[in-house]
Amino acid sequence: xxxxxxxxxxxxxxxxxxxxxxxxxxxxxxxxxxxxxxxxxxxxxxxxxxxxxxxxxxxxxxxxxxxxxxxxxxxxxxxxxxxxxxxxxxxxxxxxxxxxxxxxxxxxxxxxxxxxxxxxxxxxxxxxxxxxxxxxxxxxxxxxxxxxxxxxxxxxxxxxxxxxxxxxxxxxxxxxxxxxxxxxxxxxxxxxxxxxxxxxxxxxxxxxxxxxxxxxxxxxxxxxxxxxxxxxxxxxxxxxxxxxxxxxxxxxxxxxxxxxxxxxxxxxxxxxxxxxxxxxxxxxxxxxxxxx
Numbered sequence: 485x486x487x488x489x490x491x492x493x494x495x496x497x498x499x500x501x502x503x504x505x506x507x508x509x510x511x512x513x514x515x516x517x518x519x520x521x522x523x524x525x526x527x528x529x530x531x532x533x534x535x536x537x538x539x540x541x542x543x544x545x546x547x548x549x550x551x552x553x554x555x556x557x558x559x560x561x562x563x564x565x566x567x568x569x570x571x572x573x574x575x576x577x578x579x580x581x582x583x584x585x586x587x588x589x590x591x592x593x594x595x596x597x598x599x600x601x602x603x604x605x606x607x608x609x610x611x612x613x614x615x616x617x618x619x620x621x622x623x624x625x626x627x628x629x630x631x632x633x634x635x636x637x638x639x640x641x642x643x644x645x646x647x648x649x650x651x652x653x654x655x656x657x658x659x660x661x662x663x664x665x666x667x668x669x670x671x672x673x674x675x676x677x678x679x680x681x682x683x684x685x686x687x688x689x690x691x692x693x694x695x696x697x698x699x700x701x702x703x704x705x706x707x708x709x710x711x712x713x714x715x716x717x718x719x720x721x722x723x724x725x726x727x728x729x730x731x732x733x734x735x736x737x738x739x740x741x742x743x744x745x746x747x748x749x750x751x752x753x754x755x756x757x758x759x760x761x762x763x764x765x766x767x768x769x770x771x772x773x774x775x776x
Contacts, residue, residue: 508639508679510547511554514757514768518742519714520750524551526639526677529670529711531646532742533684533701534718537728539740541644542764543718544681545572546579551640551679552613553580561638563620563629565648565683572619573610575764581609584762625652626668630676638678643669645683647704662704670711684708686717698745709746716742716755736762739769 509516509523516523524530524547534540545562552560562572578585583598583606590597598606620632626649633641643649649669651661666682673680685703698709701717709715719741720728727734742755756769 506677508551508555508558510550512547512550512768515547515550515755515766518716518744518747518753518755520747524679524681525713525749526679527674528713529673529680529682531682531684531702531708531712531715532718533686533703533716535686535728537734538718538720539759539761540683540718541567542575542579542759542761543742543766544642544644544683545575546764546766548640548642548681549576549580549613552616555639558639559616559618559636560640560642561618561620561629561633561636562642563622563624563644563649565622565643565645567644569619569621573614576613576617577606577610578762578764580613581606582763582765585764586762622648623650625650626665626672627652629669630672633672633676633678640679640681641672642681643683644681645685646702646708647685658704659706663707666705666708666711673713682708682712701745712746713748715745717745719743734761736760 506526507519507521507523508526519525532540532544548560548562552558564572567575574588575585577583577588583602586596587598587602588606591603618632618636618638620629629641629643629649632638646665647662649665651665655661655664669680669682672678684705687700687703698712698715699706701715702708721739724734724738737758737760740757740759742757744752744754746752757766758769759766
């Protein structure tokens with residue numbers, strides 16, 4: 485293994501440029517203001533948890549794409565647990581262009597598909613980002629994600645989702661395996677100075693509306709709270725939670741809260757926003773203030 489040595493503090497640079505916290509902001513204040521230094525930081529691991537269909541992958545993709553837009557030298561690596569590359573491109577097209585995802589998916593259909601003008605607009609919006617956007621298809625381990633991130637020089641890494649990452653060596657306990665995966669991803673963020681977004685399913689208790697904290701929100705993990713810099717879980721309006729439970733269709737645009745469960749470097753702050761499902765976009769409602 486790696487041999488570590490004690491470091492004299494005289495070796496730490498006191499140059500202002502070295503002291504300043506390095507961030508990779510999204511350029512969207514309603515997201516960036518939830519982080520203490522004005523955006524997700526280099527070296528940060530940000531966990532985002534929600535139930536199925538609540539928009540956790542859409543939210544992280546939207547945020548990561550805007551990090552790419554706001555930081556022209558940054559590269560994004562997206563580890564795909566369930567989606568294929570074509571699907572993530574379609575979602576990205578909608579998220580950055582505002583053309584509805586269904587229309588993009590049905591392009592060529594004269595009734596329900598995107599018009600030529602809409603499709604060209606979606607392509608023009610996403611195409612400049614694609615050279616800086618790589619995907620890693622399942623199956624993969626945390627070591628695979630690290631290897632690809634290092635090779636690609638990626639500053640932004642998304643693991644979608646945490647439970648889809650395979651252990652290098654299975655321990656026989658899923659909790660132990662996921663906790664080790666979380667630690668490995670945290671080490672990647674710190675060692676390489678990347679923003680690492682870790683998407684997670686909620687535990688059954690959290691999904692069932694019971695009291696939630698950083699220690700009991702993330703499925704198959706007891707220690708993720710020890711690894712993350714910031715953590716958010718989706719809180720849907722009560723009526724919409726019930727709609728998801730019974731399979732009723734959701735309104736195309738609705739409010740939701742990303743409740744901050746932890747913020748290691750500052751005061752926990754929620755992200756209050758509207759989710760435009762057809763366009764896979766999020767927009768500000770108001771700044772959430774201190775998390776309750």
